[in-house]
Amino acid sequence: MSETTHPEADALIAHLQERFPGAVQPSPAPFTGLIVAREHLVDVATHLRDELGYRYLASVTGVDYPQGMDGLAPRFEVVYHLCQASGAPLTLHVHASREDPAVPSLAPLFPSAVVQEREAWDLLGIRFEGHPDLRRILLWEGFDGHPLRKDWHEVYYEEDHKPFESRYPAGEPVQAESRTPLGNNLRYPEGWSFEDWRPMVDVWGYQAHDAVAQEDNPDFPLERVVLNMGPHHPSTHGVLRLLVTLEGETIRRLEPVVGFLHRCHDKIGERNTWLGNMPYTDRLDYVCSMSNNLGYAIAVEKLLGVEVPPRAEYIRVIMAEFTRFMNHIIDIGFTGNDLGIYFTAMLMGMEERELILDLFERVSGSRMMCNYMRFGGVAHDMDEEAVALARELAFERLPRAVDKVDAYFTDNEIFRARSVGVGVLPPEMAVAYGCTGPLLRGSGVPYDLRRADPYSVYDQFDFDVVVGQNGDVYDRYLVRLGEMRQSLRILQQALDRLPDGPVMAGKKQALVKVPAGESYGRIEAPKGELAYYVVSDGGTNPYRYHVRAPSFVNLGVLGEICKGHLIGDVVIILASVDITLGEVDR
Amino acid sequence: MPVRKRQLPEIPPELVGTVHLTPLDQIYNWARKRSLWPIFFGLACCAIEMIAAAAGRFDLSRFGMEIMRASPRQGDLMMVTGTVTKKMAPQVVRLYNQMAEPKYVLAMGACAISGGPFKEGYNVVSGVDKLIPVDIYVPGCPPRPEALLNGLLSLHARMERESIRDLRWYRKGEVEEGIPVPDLGPDLIDWRLAERLEPTVRQAEE
Numbered sequence: 001m002s003e004t005t006h007p008e009a010d011a012l013i014a015h016l017q018e019r020f021p022g023a024v025q026p027s028p029a030p031f032t033g034l035i036v037a038r039e040h041l042v043d044v045a046t047h048l049r050d051e052l053g054y055r056y057l058a059s060v061t062g063v064d065y066p067q068g069m070d071g072l073a074p075r076f077e078v079v080y081h082l083c084q085a086s087g088a089p090l091t092l093h094v095h096a097s098r099e100d101p102a103v104p105s106l107a108p109l110f111p112s113a114v115v116q117e118r119e120a121w122d123l124l125g126i127r128f129e130g131h132p133d134l135r136r137i138l139l140w141e142g143f144d145g146h147p148l149r150k151d152w153h154e155v156y157y158e159e160d161h162k163p164f165e166s167r168y169p170a171g172e173p174v175q176a177e178s179r180t181p182l183g184n185n186l187r188y189p190e191g192w193s194f195e196d197w198r199p200m201v202d203v204w205g206y207q208a209h210d211a212v213a214q215e216d217n218p219d220f221p222l223e224r225v226v227l228n229m230g231p232h233h234p235s236t237h238g239v240l241r242l243l244v245t246l247e248g249e250t251i252r253r254l255e256p257v258v259g260f261l262h263r264c265h266d267k268i269g270e271r272n273t274w275l276g277n278m279p280y281t282d283r284l285d286y287v288c289s290m291s292n293n294l295g296y297a298i299a300v301e302k303l304l305g306v307e308v309p310p311r312a313e314y315i316r317v318i319m320a321e322f323t324r325f326m327n328h329i330i331d332i333g334f335t336g337n338d339l340g341i342y343f344t345a346m347l348m349g350m351e352e353r354e355l356i357l358d359l360f361e362r363v364s365g366s367r368m369m370c371n372y373m374r375f376g377g378v379a380h381d382m383d384e385e386a387v388a389l390a391r392e393l394a395f396e397r398l399p400r401a402v403d404k405v406d407a408y409f410t411d412n413e414i415f416r417a418r419s420v421g422v423g424v425l426p427p428e429m430a431v432a433y434g435c436t437g438p439l440l441r442g443s444g445v446p447y448d449l450r451r452a453d454p455y456s457v458y459d460q461f462d463f464d465v466v467v468g469q470n471g472d473v474y475d476r477y478l479v480r481l482g483e484m485r486q487s488l489r490i491l492q493q494a495l496d497r498l499p500d501g502p503v504m505a506g507k508k509q510a511l512v513k514v515p516a517g518e519s520y521g522r523i524e525a526p527k528g529e530l531a532y533y534v535v536s537d538g539g540t541n542p543y544r545y546h547v548r549a550p551s552f553v554n555l556g557v558l559g560e561i562c563k564g565h566l567i568g569d570v571v572i573i574l575a576s577v578d579i580t581l582g583e584v585d586r
Numbered sequence: 587m588p589v590r591k592r593q594l595p596e597i598p599p600e601l602v603g604t605v606h607l608t609p610l611d612q613i614y615n616w617a618r619k620r621s622l623w624p625i626f627f628g629l630a631c632c633a634i635e636m637i638a639a640a641a642g643r644f645d646l647s648r649f650g651m652e653i654m655r656a657s658p659r660q661g662d663l664m665m666v667t668g669t670v671t672k673k674m675a676p677q678v679v680r681l682y683n684q685m686a687e688p689k690y691v692l693a694m695g696a697c698a699i700s701g702g703p704f705k706e707g708y709n710v711v712s713g714v715d716k717l718i719p720v721d722i723y724v725p726g727c728p729p730r731p732e733a734l735l736n737g738l739l740s741l742h743a744r745m746e747r748e749s750i751r752d753l754r755w756y757r758k759g760e761v762e763e764g765i766p767v768p769d770l771g772p773d774l775i776d777w778r779l780a781e782r783l784e785p786t787v788r789q790a791e792e
Contacts, residue, residue: 138709139673139709140673140770142770142771142772143770143772143773144772144773147708154706154707154708155708156705156706157706176705176706176712177712182779184712184716184776184779185672185701185705185708185710185711185712186773186774186776186779187773188771188772188773189772192771192772194775194777194779194780195780197769197771197775199769199771231674231677232627232658232677232681233656237628238628238629238630238633239628239629239674239677259671259673259709260671260673260674260677261629261630261668261669261671261674262671262673262709263630263669263671263704263707263709263710264704264706264707264708264709264710267707267708268703268704268706268707271706279703280703283630283631283703286630286631286634287634343640346637346641347641347642350637350638350641350642350643351641351642351643353638354638354641354642354643367730368631368634368635368728369631369727369728581630582630582631585671
């Protein structure tokens with residue numbers, strides 16, 4: 001499954017080696033992509049962006065190799081995934097020393113790197129030189145250590161890999177609290193004392209805003225106010241904090257502060273077995289658990305090299321499209337909620353959601369956290385009754401639900417007055433900020449991974465990529481509405497052509513061993529490009545497990561598109577970006 | 587504490603049907619339990635199931651609690667729906683302190699009870715009861731809306747057993763101080779630990 005075996009990739013490497021002698025070399029097997037020398041990273045990236053059309057930086061993350069791997073020295077590695085308008089992403093590896101890891105920042109070239117490099121700094125402590133604003137993002141300033149480093153252990157640390165000895169039947173079950181000195185998930189550094197510590201007012205959050213507030217506006221000086229929305233706010237869809245600098249009612253600067261739901265997915269993912277991560281993916285974007293399962297299964301299957309039986313592929317597509325439908329109808333409901341329709345629109349969405357959840361419960365056994373996909377198939381077959389239920393939904397019930405939403409919203413005068421021309425995102429900015437999903441397509445960029453880089457059996461279905469024109473809140477709504485109709489088209493085709501056969505390649509395994517290598521599995525989740533970057537050292541646990549979450553990257557552009565709008569528009573713009581905090585903070 | 591059954595005085599025959607007699611506790615609890623106002627406080631996955639419980643199929647308003655208040659000052663039930671992280675802990679405690687009494691806390695889901703699947707995480711508080719007192723636990727990951735309704739009915743049953751004579755918020759003299767709000771330092775700083783820890787540190791220094 002190595003991407004370097006493609007002739008195009010070889011040609012690209014040859015081209016880059018010729019252009020930048022000594023700066024680029026192919027990664028040693030089983031790794032993929034290129035190793036770029038640190039000094040030349042910015043040049044190579046500029047060349048790739050401007051000359052070769054790699055304009056979309058999908059993912060930036062880091063990996064810690066304290067022991068080295070595959071003959072390479074101990075190092076930190078920063079991994080970039082760059083994409084063209086279609087086709088598989090190009091992987092770039094950049095090495096940094098273990099002692100003082102520093103890598104030039106790509107944020108000036110690709111604004112999508114801003115938040116992702118901040119995350120890598122926060123969790124791995126890799127400095128990005130030239131980054132405009134290198135602060136912690138998921139944790140807080142002053143946190144002790146960088147948790148994703150392999151030598152950093154959490155308070156409840158037992159062993160590197162699950163299953164832990166303490167959970168084997170031979171051992172007595174022990175409460176984790178009883179093993180720690182404080183009886184709690186807390187630890188303070190040596191020599192630290194409560195008495196000497198002074199609370200830090202979170203100056204770091206306000207400093208930048210004060211700078212904006214102090215800018216002079218000679219023509220028409222107005223007093224500027226820094227307003228703090230959240231983390232407990234009725235309209236932020238969870239625990240998100242927005243720092244807003246206001247001039248009158250107009251927004252001059254807006255900064256999302258995230259991390260209030262950082263549940264340490266990456267670190268826990270490294271301890272879990274490969275399959276043990278599957279239920280954790282459910283809890284990333286808790287509205288669309290089926291899509292999350294699919295993305296992770298695809299990433300690991302790339303390494304395993306298993307062929308998924310056709311019936312399983314079709315069932316996967318059916319589940320993923322029902323999830324997309326559910327996500328969009330709930331998001332439109334949330335938009336209505338934030339507009340002041342209050343709960344009515346929401347209830348419309350929840351009504352359909354319950355029906356779809358009935359189907360999910362029937363096939364997987366759980367309403368919300370389905371844990372349904374496996375490596376090489378799905379956990380259970382769809383029985384006759386489930387198929388009948390799905391057909392009833394896809395052919396009868398849900399088309400009418402879309403029409404109902406359409407009838408209530410599309411030509412509604414108040415809705416249009418609040419949404420047309422609000423939160424405009426120009427297409428160039430959308431690509432530069434790495435936006436994906438309806439947010440990107442609402443701006444008129446027809447980039448849909450189901451078409452651009454098809455996975456599963458999406459190449460067998462007839463559907464359109466819905467795009468908007470103006471990139472405002474209204475167009476994003478229209479894109480979602482159109483995508484719901486396209487999802488139903490796919491569902492109807494899939495249910496009509498659902499093949500017979502097994503739903504699992506080989507037999508079910510609890511402890512899967514995955515061959516060494518790296519893989520970047522990505523799907524078009526309802527919110528955008530959801531990708532899992534996994535590294536295996538050949539064992540039963542991932543060596544590195546990173547989630548490239550669409551909500552997290554999409555949220556990076558919120559500050560730009562809110563600028564100049566009224567404070568009352570923030571919540572509706574946020575609803576149109578469509579985030580789930582479980583996925584933003586992971 | 588169970589309300590003692592008492593002999594109620596007899597109602598004169600001409601007033602039967604006009605006058606009803608009942609213990610004060612009973613009418614007080616009856617009115618109170620049917621008008622719980624939860625604060626709209628969604629933390630994680632369970633919040634979606636809380637919304638589902640409020641939506642059409644399960645319909646929370648049957649129990650007199652469809653009004654979710656955004657402000658903690660107007661709510662008397664805090665449903666902790668999801669993982670409490672260390673970064674969020676100060677806000678959770680602050681919100682609890684800001685709620686007016688009588689106040690109740692319902693921990694919904696495995697994360698709010700003990701940290702759940704994310705317990706070992708470095709940013710996860712091992713259960714919201716490490717921070718604030720909890721009245722009702724609703725297990726599940728996430729609990730189904732029916733389970734949440736059952737939890738709320740258990741809370742109603744619990745409120746029915748309370749007596750106006752020994753409720754802590756009607757006591758004279760003592761004014762309860764709020765729970766000290768934790769801070770974010772090298773780790774979450776729980777000031778209640780300071781009293782426990784500092785003497786040992788001082789002893790070690792001596």
